[in-house]
Amino acid sequence: MSLRGKTAIVGIGQTPYYKRGTAPDPEQKLALRAIVAACEDAGIDPRDIDGFVSYGSERNTGQQMLPALGLRDLRFAALAWTHGGGIPGALTIAAAAIVSGQAEIVVVHRAMAEGSNQRLQVAVTQDETPAQFLVNGVDFILARSAQRAMRLIHEGVPQECFEAIARAGYFHAQNNPGAMGHGHMLTLEAYAASRWIGEPLHLYDCSRESDAAAAVVLVSAERARDLRQKPAYLLSAPMGAGASQGSREDNHEPYTSVGMIGLADRLWRESGYGPSDVDVAQVYENFTPMAAMALIDHGFCTRESAGDVLTFDNLIAPAGKLPINTSGGNIADGFIHGMGLLPEAVRQIRGTSTNQVPGARLSLMTGGPGDSLTSTALLGSDETL
Structure with a gap:
């Protein structure tokens, strides 16, 4: 079964970017701010969300979002393996849940805040760097990318x-x-x-580490046509x-x-x-x-x-x-x-x-x-x- 064009992004939300470690809110609150903003953008009540998908080392889980947003029902939650490589893959997981009838309104989200959580660079290095690199001083992703x-x-x-x-x-x-x-x-x-x-x-040449959160809302293509924003299929x-x-x-x-x-x-x-x-x-x-x-x-x-x-x-x-x-x-x-x-x-x-x-x-x-x-x-x- 092809997922082509069966779902669309209808809401987007972001917090401002803050210099790492300086966000005024803890990581979970940043996530909630982005999710609520994405729902407002789409014209959807956040309580109607019934699915969450993220990727890598995301710490703000669906079960945490459930009471925080006052959801009526949580029907689907998943995490794409790996780290930054997982973003588009998270969209496919969300789309598959919608097309298969497991959920109707799925949010894909990510939040990072150094002040309230361990920096993800530590997790990435531990997960992705073999011992032979570490013992030879190649102890972070930049060094391997430079090679x-x-x-x-x-x-x-x-x-x-x-x-x-x-x-x-x-x-x-x-x-x-x-x-x-x-x-x-x-x-x-x-x-x-x-x-x-x-x-x-x-x-x-290097990305700048930030504190922030972003979220998008996916629904079926049929539902997307009746919502506030122009769909991105x-x-x-x-x-x-x-x-x-x-x-x-x-x-x-x-x-x-x-x-x-x-x-x-x-x-x-x-x-x-x-x-x-x-x-x-x-x-x-x-x-x-x-x-x-x-x-x-x-x-x-x-x-x-x-x-x-x-x-x-x-x-x-x-x-x-x-x-x-x-x-x-x-x-x-x-x-x-x-x-x-x-x-x-x-x-x-x-x-x-x-x-x-x-x-x-x-x-x-x-x-x-x-x-x-x-x-x-x-x-x-x-x-x-």
């Missing part, structure tokens, strides 16, 4: 592609008052002068891993892949579209080279053509051929394991982004690149069904 980035450069992708991705995020943040990078235009000179975090990654959101991707020793092939080659094939096959059809993309960039690899895996370019495709002018809205991260992305908007990318993907379909791509019909959103299990999603407007 892949060096291989990507060795195989012909110019480092200027990473700079273009970073600058595109900061460029878009200037039109988004809620972005943490708002008011800070990133120049070539500033990028080059920024300190190394792990060569070849500069400071501005879920055309495909495959989740999984290639045969060698489950190995955490980084010995998969090709080494420059972030595990999305097979997923992208499924995405294009299930949705009926291809890379050339996509109008705008929200690409998870924990680090800019990982975003470049995700774009290559999806077929937007090859390693050989990346230098011509992944340029600053090509990556910015409204005139670029492949505008990405139009709210600022993880790098310049804020970072809660990528969840902030999803509301922006929906805004592009609605036509309400602060960096709107004219006539956007197909909006891509990728999960965390390089996770042992990852996912990707394509959202579409009415005319794409």
Whole structure:
């Protein structure tokens, strides 16, 4: 049974981004604020929610949301394995629950607040880093991503592609008052002068850790047509891993892949579209080279053509051929394991982004690149069904 176009996102909600450890509310309250805002956006009573889905190390569970929101009934709750790779996959779990009749109104959400909870970086490192890396001083995700980035450069992708991705995020943040990078235009000179975090990654190649929460509301396509907002239909959101991707020793092939080659094939096959059809993309960039690899895996370019495709002018809205991260992305908007990318993907379909791509019909959103299990999603407007 195909899930293509059977469900739609009808509500989006976010709290402001706060510098890590400075949120005025504990993590659970941030989650509740985002969920209530998403319901208000959709015109749905929060008490009518009957399903929750999240991903990775989310600590705000469905059973906690049940009394906090005064739900009438909780019929479905699930968690996608892995970390930032699980966001689009969480959408598929929610869609499957709706189509199979297990729930009618499902919220996908994420919240992070360092002041009230252990930082997720600790959990990610413990889960994802094998002992042989730890004993050799490779004790956090950035270091392993830097190794892949060096291989990507060795195989012909110019480092200027990473700079273009970073600058595109900061460029878009200037039109988004809620972005943490708002008011800070990133120049070539500033990028080059920024300190190394792990060569070849500069400071501005790295996502900024934030406290915040975001949520989206999914319902059936039939119900979506009668609600307040223009629906963003879920055309495909495959989740999984290639045969060698489950190995955490980084010995998969090709080494420059972030595990999305097979997923992208499924995405294009299930949705009926291809890379050339996509109008705008929200690409998870924990680090800019990982975003470049995700774009290559999806077929937007090859390693050989990346230098011509992944340029600053090509990556910015409204005139670029492949505008990405139009709210600022993880790098310049804020970072809660990528969840902030999803509301922006929906805004592009609605036509309400602060960096709107004219006539956007197909909006891509990728999960965390390089996770042992990852996912990707394509959202579409009415005319794409």
